[in-house]
Amino acid sequence: MSNLMIACMATLAYFICYGGNWLFGQCMIERPIVVGTITGLFLGDLTTGIIIGGALEAIYMGAVNIGGATSAEPVSATVMSVTFAITAGLSMEEAITLAVPVGLIFNSLSMVWIMLTNIFQPAYQKVCDNGDGKGLTRVILTSWFTIYFTRAIIIFCCVYLGSEAVQAFMSQLPDSVIHGLAVAAGMLGAVGMAVLMKMLVSTENIGWLFVGFVLAKYLNLPAIVIAIIAVVIAITIGLTDKKIHDLKQMMTEGTPMALTEEEEFFNE
Numbered sequence: 001m002s003n004l005m006i007a008c009m010a011t012l013a014y015f016i017c018y019g020g021n022w023l024f025g026q027c028m029i030e031r032p033i034v035v036g037t038i039t040g041l042f043l044g045d046l047t048t049g050i051i052i053g054g055a056l057e058a059i060y061m062g063a064v065n066i067g068g069a070t071s072a073e074p075v076s077a078t079v080m081s082v083t084f085a086i087t088a089g090l091s092m093e094e095a096i097t098l099a100v101p102v103g104l105i106f107n108s109l110s111m112v113w114i115m116l117t118n119i120f121q122p123a124y125q126k127v128c129d130n131g132d133g134k135g136l137t138r139v140i141l142t143s144w145f146t147i148y149f150t151r152a153i154i155i156f157c158c159v160y161l162g163s164e165a166v167q168a169f170m171s172q173l174p175d176s177v178i179h180g181l182a183v184a185a186g187m188l189g190a191v192g193m194a195v196l197m198k199m200l201v202s203t204e205n206i207g208w209l210f211v212g213f214v215l216a217k218y219l220n221l222p223a224i225v226i227a228i229i230a231v232v233i234a235i236t237i238g239l240t241d242k243k244i245h246d247l248k249q250m251m252t253e254g255t256p257m258a259l260t261e262e263e264e265f266f267n268e
Contacts, residue, residue: 001044001087007160009042010083014155018075019148032056035078045086052082055096058193060103073110076155077103083159109154113147120146208233 001009017038021030028034033053040049060074077099085095120143127135201209212230215221 003160006043006083006087007156010039010079010159011152011156013039013042014075014079015148015152017079018151019144022148023144030075032060032074032078035075036082039079039082040086043083043086048086048092049082052085052092052095052099053078055092056081056099059096059100061193072103073107074099074103076106076151079155080158084162106154113151116147116150117143 013035017029017035021027029038033050033056036049036051036053036056037046038049040046040053043049056074056078060072060077080102081090081095081099084090084098085092090098120139123139123143124136126132127139197209208230212226215226215229216223
């Protein structure tokens with residue numbers, strides 16, 4: 001596959017995942033596990049795409065962008081790392097380490113595209129004032145294509161011009177630096193999980209974290225089994241909480257509670 005074709009495939013994967021995510025109501029195809037899979041599929045190495053995408057998903061799992069406050073841009077990071085891993089011969093550790101600064105750089109550039117959307121403001125105002133529904137659809141699609149196509153062009157330039165440069169740069173690094181990158185890549189997944197746990201763990205559910213640790217570490221249960229147990233416990237707790245909530249609401253409203261067959265039998 002030529003360098004031009006590689007750049008085109010990476011650009012197409014970026015445009016589909018990032019642009020498509022926002023076109024269809026943020027359907028989560030911008031997540032690294034999906035982006036890595038699609039990029040690997042387009043470049044002919046699905047396995048590498050899935051592995052790197054899954055590793056980056058663990059890193060960015062706890063990264064949440066709220067409004068204009070963005071912490072990372074995982075789509076470009078995933079596309080670039082998977083592309084260079086497949087085409088430039090980077091190891092998985094090197095590709096994962098490369099993804100973090102790429103995501104931060106593109107996250108900083110996101111402000112440029114946010115400002116770019118302002119050029120469509122007069123068109124939006126005009127069609128809304130005229131009550132033109134079809135015109136509004138055209139403006140939305142035009143602005144969407146313009147914003148994400150210009151983003152994709154940056155990815156194309158980076159891949160097309162940077163593949164050989166990245167390969168040459170990594171070949172010049174000493175073994176000690178390569179080892180350091182491998183160690184750092186191994187720690188990034190733990191950092192991502194720590195960020196996620198910081199948001200999710202509370203005094204009410206911290207005990208379940210240690211239960212899962214015991215099941216995995218000392219009982220050697222597979223992750224899928226632990227996940228099934230967690231789902232069963234979550235459903236049970238949810239149904240119990242709902243029953244308690246309904247009882248409290250009935251008591252507050254003064255509504256007589258329905259008796260079960262056993263309660264009716266003993267009352268008789």
